[in-house]
Amino acid sequence: SQTIHQWPATLVQPVGSPLSLECTVEGTSNPNLYWYRQAAGRGLQLLFYSVGIGQISSEVPQNLSASRPQDRQFILSSKKLLLSDSGFYLCAWSSSLGETQYFGPGTRLLVL
Amino acid sequence: GQNIDQPTEMTATEGAIVQINCTYQTSGFNGLFWYQQHAGEAPTFLSYNVLDGLEEKGRFSSFLSRSKGYSYLLLKELQMKDSASYLCAVFRAWSGGGADGLTFGKGTHLIIQP
Numbered sequence: 001s002q003t004i005h006q007w008p009a010t011l012v013q014p015v016g017s018p019l020s021l022e023c024t025v026e027g028t029s030n031p032n033l034y035w036y037r038q039a040a041g042r043g044l045q046l047l048f049y050s051v052g053i054g055q056i057s058s059e060v061p062q063n064l065s066a067s068r069p070q071d072r073q074f075i076l077s078s079k080k081l082l083l084s085d086s087g088f089y090l091c092a093w094s095s096s097l098g099e100t101q102y103f104g105p106g107t108r109l110l111v112l
Numbered sequence: 113g114q115n116i117d118q119p120t121e122m123t124a125t126e127g128a129i130v131q132i133n134c135t136y137q138t139s140g141f142n143g144l145f146w147y148q149q150h151a152g153e154a155p156t157f158l159s160y161n162v163l164d165g166l167e168e169k170g171r172f173s174s175f176l177s178r179s180k181g182y183s184y185l186l187l188k189e190l191q192m193k194d195s196a197s198y199l200c201a202v203f204r205a206w207s208g209g210g211a212d213g214l215t216f217g218k219g220t221h222l223i224i225q226p
Contacts, residue, residue: 034213043116044155044199044216059213090154099143099203101214103154 002027004104006091012110019064019078021107023091026072031093033074034101035066039087050074051096086111114138116217118200123223124190132185132220134200145214146174146185147199155199158185187222195224 003026013019025031035047048066049057056066063082067075074091088108092101115137124130136144143162147155161167161176161183173186185198197219204215 036216041218043218044201044214046213046215049213100145100157100160102157106154108152 002093002102004091004093004102006089006104006107008107009105010108010110012112013081014112015083016080019076019081019085019109021076021089021091021109023074023076023104024072025093028072028093028095030071030096032096033068034092034094035074035076036090036092036103037087038090044090048074048076081111083111085109114202114204114215116200116202116215118198118217118220120218121221121223123225124187126190126192126224126226128190129186129188130190130222132187132198132200132222134183134185134217136181136183136200136202136217138202138204138215140204141178141202143203144174144176144183145199145201145203146172146183147201149197149199149219151196158198160203190224192224192226195222197221 005024007022033050036044037047038044046059050068053068064078088106090106091104094101118134145160146158148158149155159167159174161174164177166173166175171188176183199219200217201214
């Protein structure tokens with residue numbers, strides 16, 4: 001069966017510091033991978049999408065970036081965090097032929 | 113633009129039935145998802161509708177009308193554990209082309225009372 005991991009589970013970072021969140025998927029090959037952010041009082045917002053290694057699409061402009069160095073690894077980064085980057089970051093995967101997305105446990109980020 | 117509307121909060125009684133509505137106006141539509149999200153946890157998949165009509169899965173059913181841009185999630189025999197947020201999401205063509213992504217509503221917080 002497929003499983004999706006995210007770490008860290010929680011993170012408290014000062015404004016201006018860098019960020020690296022990691023997501024890995026097991027039990028499937030060539031998945032589509034996604035990064036979402038859920039801010040307090042707001043819906044889930046799609047940030048990045050990847051259909052393969054090195055292929056990243058960005059939904060909204062921001063100070064975040066994403067990379068996919070391996071088939072089942074998806075990384076969300078920032079060089080300098082803003083207060084507005086606080087939120088619940090969720091990684092999700094779907095099969096290359098399917099539509100249903102399955103979410104990881106999420107990382108709760110607080111920028112102070 | 114993308115617009116997905118659902119009520120912010122609903123309250124229902126244990127053992128009863130509740131219907132959570134979702135209306136959408138999006139550029140591109142391939143299907144509609146419902147997810148359940150308990151507080152502090154990740155969303156979990158409930159249902160996916162592509163064609164008009166009702167899809168039943170145990171105590172949960174989901175309905176879609178593509179011509180009306182409308183869906184609902186029906187929960188029967190409510191249990192206390194059903195207290196959660198229910199997210200409506202439209203599956204649509206990616207804005208950059210070549211792939212698909214989900215656009216979520218803000219979710220409906222469902223409170224189940226004894």
